[in-house]
Amino acid sequence: MTTAHSDRDARHHQRQDEIIAAARRCVRRAGFHGASMSQLASESQLSVGQIYRYFANKEEIVAEMVRRIVATRVAAIEGNTAAERLPQLLAWRQALNDDDDLLMLEVAAEASRNRRIADILADADRLMFDNARREVAAAYPHLEAARLSACVEIIAVLIDGTAFRRLTPQKAAAAQLLPLYQQLFHQLFETDK
């Protein structure tokens, strides 16, 4: 690859990064519908025409935004077995990234009326689920396939529910929640044998 080529690639990636960063700010500030292509252009200091050179439409910008959020989440759980750290994270309602959680909430709200956004959300969930399933399978090889999926689904429910509830004041003491979550995870990963 020539230097001119790699320079162009670097500029291309930088522009994409700028557009995604602008999209995140727009959606957080004004919601999904408040973030129009023209507001996005103004926020990223590009013309609408320039943005279309990088993304075919707003849905594709959202798809890339979600892909990056998923990549962060997948990297965060890599090598971390659920039973060890999750009870802590849940009891103290710790977020990996608050902004990511709020952006996913916007995407979820929009998914109920926009087929393309629903597909983006479904793909993201499938990717995170399969990744978590692999991690849990490696850590608890004794779990059989159906039980493994059920365990990962309950973990996903707990993570998504906790992220949602972070929007309102916590009503139970974290120190009281911790042993209950620990017991719950212990039970999830034990086999009946």
Next chain:
Amino acid sequence: MTTAHSDRDARHHQRQDEIIAAARRCVRRAGFHGASMSQLASESQLSVGQIYRYFANKEEIVAEMVRRIVATRVAAIEGNTAAERLPQLLAWRQALNDDDDLLMLEVAAEASRNRRIADILADADRLMFDNARREVAAAYPHLEAARLSACVEIIAVLIDGTAFRRLTPQKAAAAQLLPLYQQLFHQLFETDK
């Protein structure tokens, strides 16, 4: 109260119902920001001025919409002890009302940038939590106060997480989830003694 008075009251309530119904349709169709007062007026076949006679602003319409959703939810769990029906509802991801869940998702997304909406969401959550806490306390009088709050919080996490995950395809068999949820609730409501 004269007949003229009660007629006027009945008309007043009917108008309020119509405005709330129109608001629900607008928010579902176009999101929180897509539901402007003028769209609301058009949807409810009233003038913007008429709507202001019933509600001071859009936030007050949302507050009333949320109050009604909360009332439905509170009525639904009244007399139903969690440990008996909840594992079924969670495993099969049954919704009390899909539209209510989606509207609450819109409200939650908006809560992160609108103080008044955040307060409405916090009040709703407080009311549902306290109500659920009373129900669980009546059914399991042996639970001490802090443990009771922690149990109700975990139930709330499971309910909110399940509602959120209803937006993407289910990845574990309900029949496999059911015994895990039953075991989990059994454990939650048992004391250590």
